[in-house]
Amino acid sequence: MEKLFILFLLITSLSFSQEKTIEIDYFVDYVIPSKRQTTTDTISIGFNKDGEYLWTNYNKLALDLAKSLIKNSSEDYSKAKSNIIYDTEEGSLLLTFEFNKNFIFFNLNLDSFLPFSESDESFNLITEDIGETMKVLDREVNIYNIFPDDKPEEILTIATDIDYKVNNSAIFKKFFEIAFRKSGMEDNNFPQFPDGLILKIIETENTLLEAIKISDKKKTIKINYSLKITE
Incomplete structure (x- = not known):
């Protein structure tokens, strides 16, 4: 194998x-x-x-x-x-x-x-702006809760900094499309994630990820790898 x-x-x-x-x-x-x-x-x-x-x-x-x-x-x-x-x-x-x-x-x-993990369950993910902020890296950032509509107690909290423009919905859209399709839940609504650089993620009061350093120095990555066979 x-x-x-x-x-x-x-x-x-x-x-x-x-x-x-x-x-x-x-x-x-x-x-x-x-x-x-x-x-x-x-x-x-x-x-x-x-x-x-x-x-x-x-x-x-x-x-x-x-x-x-x-x-x-x-x-x-x-x-x-x-x-x-x-x-x-x-x-x-x-x-x-x-x-x-x-x-x-x-x-x-x-x-x-x-x-592939087919499921009979059906749910929609809800994104909620709770109107609160927290400090990460001495920056005041906005807080959003994300949770399934059938289990509102299972909350994932995301803190984003809108001063750094990032389209988070574009980042996660394809992943959720694949995951929903693999689970037989293609009709589920894809949640709209808050924009901005993600600085912290919390699940049930446990920190999953927290930013400790940010750099806005842009870099360009070029990828050019090929294997060609000719006669």
């Missing part, structure tokens, strides 16, 4: 050949506390203000990928590096992976990886 999975990744990695130019407008460092709030992890995410792309170089993913593909216990996998771009319009992940002399490029369609 593992060999088939690796073969599938290699095949899909060859399906992307055209050049892409991607603009990343903001970079945010977040802390992610553990469930018991005893340890924290850090992740950097880059945002395109139109919501077309997300970027990260989350090295824990590179480490896990290295261990699954390169079977050599003597290697220092901590040196593995990755760049991951989520194309929100296509619903696909572009991933580059570097480790020693190894370089791998993947173009992965989320529709192929999200599991």
Whole structure:
């Protein structure tokens, strides 16, 4: 099974050949506390203000990928590096992976990886502006609650900074479309997410993610990887 999975990744990695130019407008460092709030992890995410792309170089993913593909216990996998771009319009992940002399490029369609889990339930997600603010990085930011209409007590709280323009509805739209379709709930209404840079996410008083640093120094990413065979 593992060999088939690796073969599938290699095949899909060859399906992307055209050049892409991607603009990343903001970079945010977040802390992610553990469930018991005893340890924290850090992740950097880059945002395109139109919501077309997300970027990260989350090295824990590179480490896990290295261990699954390169079977050599003597290697220092901590040196593995990755760049991951989520194309929100296509619903696909572009991933580059570097480790020693190894370089791998993947173009992965989320529709192929999200599991099918049919459900008889039907619900709509509600976005509510509660008219309150909180401080994150000494900035006063707006608070919104998101919850299913049939379980209003299951609240996800999002704090966004509208001074940094980001179209969050565009970021999440394709993901929810795929998830609803995989669950047999295509008729569900897609929620309109609040605009602005997401600085904090809270679930039932537990912080899932919180910004600790923001950079608005724009960067351009060019992707041009292809394998052509001619006669």
